[in-house]
Amino acid sequence: MKLLKSMEELLYEIMTWLVFYPRTLWLSLRHPLRMMDYSNDELTQQVDDQYTDTVSPPLFLIISLIIAHGIEIGVRGQNELIRNKDGLDALITDDTNLIALRAVAYAIFPLIASLRFLRVTKTPLTRETMRLPFYSHCYLAAPYALILGLISLMPVEAPQWVQIGGAGTILVAVGFYVAIETLWFAQHADLSRLRAFGHALRAYVESLMLIAFLFYFF
Numbered sequence: 001m002k003l004l005k006s007m008e009e010l011l012y013e014i015m016t017w018l019v020f021y022p023r024t025l026w027l028s029l030r031h032p033l034r035m036m037d038y039s040n041d042e043l044t045q046q047v048d049d050q051y052t053d054t055v056s057p058p059l060f061l062i063i064s065l066i067i068a069h070g071i072e073i074g075v076r077g078q079n080e081l082i083r084n085k086d087g088l089d090a091l092i093t094d095d096t097n098l099i100a101l102r103a104v105a106y107a108i109f110p111l112i113a114s115l116r117f118l119r120v121t122k123t124p125l126t127r128e129t130m131r132l133p134f135y136s137h138c139y140l141a142a143p144y145a146l147i148l149g150l151i152s153l154m155p156v157e158a159p160q161w162v163q164i165g166g167a168g169t170i171l172v173a174v175g176f177y178v179a180i181e182t183l184w185f186a187q188h189a190d191l192s193r194l195r196a197f198g199h200a201l202r203a204y205v206e207s208l209m210l211i212a213f214l215f216y217f218f
Helices: 002-030 032-043 058-075 087-091 095-120 127-151 160-188 193-216
Strands: none
Touching: 002 032, 002 058, 002 127, 032 095, 032 127, 032 160, 058 095, 058 127, 095 160, 095 193, 127 160, 160 193
8 A cells, every 4th residue: 555655646746747847947948047046945945845836956957858868769769878888888778877877967067056156155065055056056957958958969961050050059058058147146146247257157167077077988
């Protein structure tokens, strides 16, 4: 009975994602700063009362990567990292490992932004002080990860205008990400727009460097 009850709860939770994931995605794209502030407010509530009308930020990021991965399988089939058994690629033995690796990679963006925020505001680094900005930035990183994941599926032999459109979409996504980061730093770290842009851009570049270092071994 306990097993059946657990399965009942799991099924219900998964089915709620069909409702609350699109809602969370729409709100994160339309009101990103509001959603980031919303995340902070939710973390001050009791655990059972948190994120009752949306998907929690880390889960939102993971589901976005699962969706992108599912579309990738439908379009291209199994990823080369899973098929390749040479070197460290042998560690990626199935789709679950690949999704986990991508989740870690994209979670670097919220992580670095959180560390930069704590440093700018001179806040002591603890698990709790890092949780608030990390969760907030997951709401920003998830749509970014989904967009990049979908654009990466563009075939190499696609027409030139399609490739230009894909490159333009990536630039817009990067610009949107850095712009929202800038506004967030300006609002929460009490900085001028120029200084906030510097910190947002630095956090973004440092994240890219760390991700490049991570994937250098794969």
